[in-house]
Amino acid sequence: LGDKLGNVFDGLTGRGALSESDVNKAMREIRIALLEADVALPVVKQFVEKVRKEAVGEKVIKSIKPGQMVVKIVNDALIDMLGGTLSDDDADKAEAAKANALNLAGRPPVAILMAGLQGSGKTTTTGKLGLYLRTALKKKVLFASLDTNRPAAMDQLGMLAEQAGTGFLPIVKGETALQIAKRAMSEGAKGGYDVVFLDTAGRTTVNDELMDEVEAIAKATNPIETLLVADSLTGQDAVETANRFNARLPLTGLVLTRIDGDGRGGAALSMRAVTGLPIKFLGTGEKLDGLEAFDAERLAGRILGQGDIVSLVEKASQVINEKDAALAAEKMRKGQFDLDDLAKQLGQMQKMGGMGGLMKLMPGMGKMKKQLDAAGGVDDKLLKQQQAIILSMTPHERQNPGVLKASRKKRIAAGSGMSVQEVNKLLKMHRQMSDMMKKMSKGGMAGMMQAMQG
Ligand code: GDP
Ligand code: MG
Numbered sequence: 001l002g003d004k005l006g007n008v009f010d011g012l013t014g015r016g017a018l019s020e021s022d023v024n025k026a027m028r029e030i031r032i033a034l035l036e037a038d039v040a041l042p043v044v045k046q047f048v049e050k051v052r053k054e055a056v057g058e059k060v061i062k063s064i065k066p067g068q069m070v071v072k073i074v075n076d077a078l079i080d081m082l083g084g085t086l087s088d089d090d091a092d093k094a095e096a097a098k099a100n101a102l103n104l105a106g107r108p109p110v111a112i113l114m115a116g117l118q119g120s121g122k123t124t125t126t127g128k129l130g131l132y133l134r135t136a137l138k139k140k141v142l143f144a145s146l147d148t149n150r151p152a153a154m155d156q157l158g159m160l161a162e163q164a165g166t167g168f169l170p171i172v173k174g175e176t177a178l179q180i181a182k183r184a185m186s187e188g189a190k191g192g193y194d195v196v197f198l199d200t201a202g203r204t205t206v207n208d209e210l211m212d213e214v215e216a217i218a219k220a221t222n223p224i225e226t227l228l229v230a231d232s233l234t235g236q237d238a239v240e241t242a243n244r245f246n247a248r249l250p251l252t253g254l255v256l257t258r259i260d261g262d263g264r265g266g267a268a269l270s271m272r273a274v275t276g277l278p279i280k281f282l283g284t285g286e287k288l289d290g291l292e293a294f295d296a297e298r299l300a301g302r303i304l305g306q307g308d309i310v311s312l313v314e315k316a317s318q319v320i321n322e323k324d325a326a327l328a329a330e331k332m333r334k335g336q337f338d339l340d341d342l343a344k345q346l347g348q349m350q351k352m353g354g355m356g357g358l359m360k361l362m363p364g365m366g367k368m369k370k371q372l373d374a375a376g377g378v379d380d381k382l383l384k385q386q387q388a389i390i391l392s393m394t395p396h397e398r399q400n401p402g403v404l405k406a407s408r409k410k411r412i413a414a415g416s417g418m419s420v421q422e423v424n425k426l427l428k429m430h431r432q433m434s435d436m437m438k439k440m441s442k443g444g445m446a447g448m449m450q451a452m453q454g
Contacts (some may be wrong), residue, residue, distance in 0.1 A: 023055045038235035038266030039082045043273040084296020100294045109188035109196045111221040116229035118202030121257030126199045127160030128291040141166040144178040144184035147201035174341040181217045232256045238267040256285030338432040339398040343390040392416040
């Protein structure tokens with residue numbers, strides 16, 4: 001998805017506000033990209049419409065590709081749709097986090113019912129959540145297997161209970177799933193447990209028999225959480241499954257497993273959008289530590305596949321002085337990138353966390369980083385030293401680096417407390433940068449970023 005979107009955004013080269021046709025073109029691509037990422041069609045439509053509205057006429061920072069602004073709009077829309085908050089307000093953040101966390105507020109023992117298709121990861125997730133509740137929240141946890149058909153399923157849960165250090169309720173021969181569930185609740189109460197996990201038997205497809213059984217269990221045990229566990233790799237099918245379970249059970253949340261596989265995150269977006277249920281956890285591996293509390297921002301990043309491009313855009317928009325950038329761009333086009341301009345660029349780099357920080361944020365930086373390394377321009381401490389060297393030059397020298405012969409270099413070196421060799425390195429870097437920048441269509445820090453990404 002990332003590559004695809006990257007191409008979309010490269011195509012958006014307009015300046016200022018995005019034109020409607022820019023946006024429409026991008027939306028077509030985003031639509032395809034989302035469909036390829038397994039997002040359900042109605043969700044895609046809804047999503048694209050939302051983004052389109054925001055992108056048309058959105059004020060775009062002049063020195064940055066409008067495309068990146070669209071990336072940000074798309075990203076924000078993803079976060080919003082995934083149930084995250086875009087607010088910086090701590091109270092809002094806390095509320096969003098609470099909606100995505102397990103609810104345990106009830107008279108103990110509270111029941112957590114695990115529902116889902118066979119093989120979706122219910123039993124494994126039970127083990128993971130049990131370990132998490134026992135260790136992080138100091139809860140006394142009981143596991144009960146309701147799978148009367150497959151003895152192996154019970155053994156699997158028993159082993160997980162041992163690993164997680166939780167209690168385990170074995171099945172008594174001849175019991176029905178409903179009977180075990182009721183017994184689990186009474187044993188849970190007797191044993192002073194806080195939480196009882198009811199790990200239901202799955203079926204390979206949703207059928208009435210399964211639904212009747214799980215529905216009866218839910219009625220009898222009144223779970224505080226009824227979690228639908230779904231395999232993120234099943235994509236579109238997961239959405240259909242979620243709909244059917246949601247129609248019969250009072251679901252309280254979703255757990256998406258196998259996020260560690262090459263699932264594209266689209267299932268999560270669809271399930272959340274279609275059911276309106278919060279995603280509470282992600283399964284990220286087979287082992288018991290393979291559990292992540294759901295984080296809308298992180299998943300949006302995964303879906304978008306653009307790494308930290310978005311935070312880069314945000315950072316850049318904070319520090320880049322638009323006028324300076326436009327001026328530098330103009331000079332570069334004319335091949336007049338002088339040392340004053342370099343000093344400004346260095347200052348901007350510093351504000352953005354130095355080149356090291358920048359490089360980490362940007363995809364495809366290998367070649368550029370090597371070039372700058374060779375020129376000695378990557379070290380963040382060097383940025384300051386390089387600025388000092390430039391400050392020791394006269395205005396005339398800064399605008400005409402060609403006049404810098406040996407004696408002037410010596411004076412500058414002494415003035416900045418650096419060696420002549422270092423002055424030479426800086427001048428070499430300036431030459432390389434101005435060469436590079438001449439090749440760019442647009443200038444400023446933004447132009448540089450574009451060249452780096454390209
Ligand atoms: P259940 O039938 O719903 O109880 O599914 P299980 O818990 O038995 O899981 C089925 C298979 O999926 C097992 O081999 C698990 O190890 C595996 N599994 C479950 N969750 C994850 C996950 O988040 N990542 C990976 N890679 N495998 C998982
Ligand atoms: Mg199971």
